[in-house]
Amino acid sequence: MADQIYEHGTQMELHRESGFAPEDIAQAVEKILENVKVKVL
Amino acid sequence: MLIEPGELLRDIHTPEDLRKLAPSQLYQVSTELRQYIIDMVSVYGGHFGASLGVVELTTALHYVFNTPDDQLVWDVGHQAYGHKILTGRREVFHTNRLYKGISGFPKRKESEYDTFGVGHSSTSISAALGMAIASKLKGETHRQHIAVIGDGAMTAGLAFEGMNHAGVADTNLLIILNDNCMSIDPNVGALKDYLTDITTSQLYNKFRDEVWRILGKFNRLGVRFQQIASKVENAVKGTVLKQSNFFESLGLRYFGPVDGHDINHLVSVLEDLKHIPGPKILHCVTVKGKGYELAEKDQTKWHAPGTFDKITGEIYKKIYDKPQPPKYQDVFGHTLLELAQQNPKIMGITPAMPSGSSLNIMMKAMPDRALDVGIAEQHAVTVSAGLATQGQTVFCNIYSSFMQRAYDQVVHDVCIQELPVIFCLDRAGFAGADGPTHHGAYDIAYMRCLPNMMVFSPMNELELRNLMFTVSLDEFKKYKSAITIRYPRGEGVIPDWRKPFEKMPIGKGRIIQEGEEVAILTIGPIGNYAVTACQQLAKKGINPAHYDMRFAKPLDSSLLHEICQKFDKIITVEDGCLQGGFGSAVLEWIAENPKTTIPPK
Numbered sequence: 001m002a003d004q005i006y007e008h009g010t011q012m013e014l015h016r017e018s019g020f021a022p023e024d025i026a027q028a029v030e031k032i033l034e035n036v037k038v039k040v041l
Numbered sequence: 042m043l044i045e046p047g048e049l050l051r052d053i054h055t056p057e058d059l060r061k062l063a064p065s066q067l068y069q070v071s072t073e074l075r076q077y078i079i080d081m082v083s084v085y086g087g088h089f090g091a092s093l094g095v096v097e098l099t100t101a102l103h104y105v106f107n108t109p110d111d112q113l114v115w116d117v118g119h120q121a122y123g124h125k126i127l128t129g130r131r132e133v134f135h136t137n138r139l140y141k142g143i144s145g146f147p148k149r150k151e152s153e154y155d156t157f158g159v160g161h162s163s164t165s166i167s168a169a170l171g172m173a174i175a176s177k178l179k180g181e182t183h184r185q186h187i188a189v190i191g192d193g194a195m196t197a198g199l200a201f202e203g204m205n206h207a208g209v210a211d212t213n214l215l216i217i218l219n220d221n222c223m224s225i226d227p228n229v230g231a232l233k234d235y236l237t238d239i240t241t242s243q244l245y246n247k248f249r250d251e252v253w254r255i256l257g258k259f260n261r262l263g264v265r266f267q268q269i270a271s272k273v274e275n276a277v278k279g280t281v282l283k284q285s286n287f288f289e290s291l292g293l294r295y296f297g298p299v300d301g302h303d304i305n306h307l308v309s310v311l312e313d314l315k316h317i318p319g320p321k322i323l324h325c326v327t328v329k330g331k332g333y334e335l336a337e338k339d340q341t342k343w344h345a346p347g348t349f350d351k352i353t354g355e356i357y358k359k360i361y362d363k364p365q366p367p368k369y370q371d372v373f374g375h376t377l378l379e380l381a382q383q384n385p386k387i388m389g390i391t392p393a394m395p396s397g398s399s400l401n402i403m404m405k406a407m408p409d410r411a412l413d414v415g416i417a418e419q420h421a422v423t424v425s426a427g428l429a430t431q432g433q434t435v436f437c438n439i440y441s442s443f444m445q446r447a448y449d450q451v452v453h454d455v456c457i458q459e460l461p462v463i464f465c466l467d468r469a470g471f472a473g474a475d476g477p478t479h480h481g482a483y484d485i486a487y488m489r490c491l492p493n494m495m496v497f498s499p500m501n502e503l504e505l506r507n508l509m510f511t512v513s514l515d516e517f518k519k520y521k522s523a524i525t526i527r528y529p530r531g532e533g534v535i536p537d538w539r540k541p542f543e544k545m546p547i548g549k550g551r552i553i554q555e556g557e558e559v560a561i562l563t564i565g566p567i568g569n570y571a572v573t574a575c576q577q578l579a580k581k582g583i584n585p586a587h588y589d590m591r592f593a594k595p596l597d598s599s600l601l602h603e604i605c606q607k608f609d610k611i612i613t614v615e616d617g618c619l620q621g622g623f624g625s626a627v628l629e630w631i632a633e634n635p636k637t638t639i640p641p642k
């Protein structure tokens with residue numbers, strides 16, 4: 001979670017917002033492979 | 042679904058509208074407000090019993106006091122639905138607790154009527170006192186400051202600290218003790234017994250009513266008469282209670298107990314109290330769940346029941362055709378009992394969350410060895426430490442965010458003293474609909490920095506079970522270290538989780554999937570997202586490695602060496618804050634071991 005206050009929602013909604021739902025993890029892997037600097041959340 | 046408010050409630054958009062009504066209409070307003078809460082919560086879910094119990098109090102407070110100029114502070118805030126509905130949020134109430142919707146708790150950003158953000162208990166007296174002191178300094182002596190606090194919240198040290206200060210601070214502070222004898226589970230402790238004694242003392246109540254009658258008259262006659270009345274009242278109270286009243290001895294003038302459901306009486310009592318200067322406490326007796334029979338009968342179940350059929354009272358549950366994974370809290374609860382049956386040294390401690398943590402399973406079977414200590418996280422930690430000095434194996438279960446309150450106790454009473462207390466932090470990571478006050482975001486960071494503290498998170502139910510077993514063995518005590526076991530709200534991933542115990546190596550991670558080019562390092566159940574991510578990536582021909590590191594402290598150094606020799610691209614994933622968390626731990630490790638590694642991208 002980034003340095004911010006996350007409000008309420010379902011756990012999955014909040015995982016998405018904070019960038020670590022399964023798709024986000026997959027995307028991070030793809031980006032790091034492309035040598036794009038991944039903004040870690 | 043369209044839920045219509047009653048005919049009076051429909052026209053109340055702010056408390057100003059409420060204050061235009063005649064006192065004789067307030068009963069109807071309360072009835073409509075109660076019905077509206079039942080209608081809304083049955084469809085949209087949320088906290089239930091607590092708000093029903095304060096419907097009359099909420100209506101009377103906004104009627105008598107000039108909110109928001111007079112400052113009303115709710116404790117915990119799970120009982121503030123009526124307050125939200127009367128203060129301009131009725132039309133958005135269907136978004137309560139939903140993503141991007143209104144918060145389930147008072148929130149300063151949301152409304153000027155929400156004077157203080159809450160979620161954690163027992164803050165209201167201190168916060169309202171702070172406001173009252175500020176008003177006094179600014180010369181705003183007309184302003185009233187009201188803290189509404191439950192008998193459960195009153196058991197916390199913070200509430201006592203607030204009263205101790207309030208009693209000598211000479212401000213316009215009114216504490217309303219909303220006494221329904223319930224926390225989420227039945228309230229516990231000596232204070233509860235004391236409150237029950239006052240409430241049921243017939244002699245005291247007879248005198249009290251008489252004193253109240255006289256006091257009411259004197260109040261209208263001015264300050265000197267008030268002083269006389271006050272003396273009479275104190276003398277009578279002292280004699281009748283045969284000892285000084287607990288609150289009075291803290292310098293708070295004590296009034297009550299009054300019936301918190303008699304709206305007209307409440308209004309007249311509050312009107313009187315408005316004219317009595319100085320710090321005071323009104324003891325209101327209410328029924329949690331009032332007006333919805335099932336909620337009155339089973340108050341724990343109806344604290345936050347989820348959605349339900351308001352006519353039949355059937356609570357909707359998803360029906361599955363195959364066995365589902367259990368909640369982590371239930372794995373904790375059942376496993377602890379199993380372990381305790383084999384090991385007489387094991388004890389369980391919870392600060393007021395027997396149902397929420399599932400420690401109630403052990404409490405039922407072994408009432409002497411599993412204790413609810415009230416809403417008292419600091420005490421829960423130190424009493425665990427005390428038990429540990431005597432060789433007990435203590436599992437102290439506290440929600441991750443509530444543990445924040447007991448940080449000094451963890452440092453001072455556990456870590457510095459090398460005591461092997463086992464902390465089970467439930468609701469670690471995003472808590473969901475309860476929002477930011479309840480997210481267990483910081484525990485990895487705040488526990489990881491402490492000497493004599495290990496930090497573990499299980500990826501699934503079996504890992505939780507096996508680690509609990511491992512640390513319950515006497516040999517764990519040789520580490521002279523406490524341990525934090527963090528797990529989230531909700532269900533795990535393994536329906537068939539009751540497997541024989543297996544010992545786990547302390548400080549060791551494991552490989553979930555071999556791979557190429559990129560390594561994903563996870564800690565805790567969020568690792569299951571990485572499993573899904575790997576499956577998605579496999580379809581694209583990408584095969585990252587995945588490691589479940591299990592421990593944020595101690596880190597598995599040999600595994601990290603291996604990983605860093607194989608991979609120059611590492612991604613860490615955790616359900617916690619970025620700064621100071623597991624990812625930071627890995628970065629620190631890499632910085633300390635530069636020869637083995639290529640810096641991660």
Ligand SMILES: Cc1ncc(C[n+]2csc(CCOP(=O)(O)OP(=O)(O)O)c2C)c(N)n1
Pocket residue numbers: 091094117119120160161162190191192193194195219221223224225329392393394416418443446
């Ligand atoms: C510091 C802290 N610990 C635990 C909780 C969980 N919790 C929420 S409501 C509640 C019970 C509060 O009881 P009480 O103050 O009597 O209010 P009631 O629900 O009876 O209205 C508890 C234990 C919390 N919110 N904050």
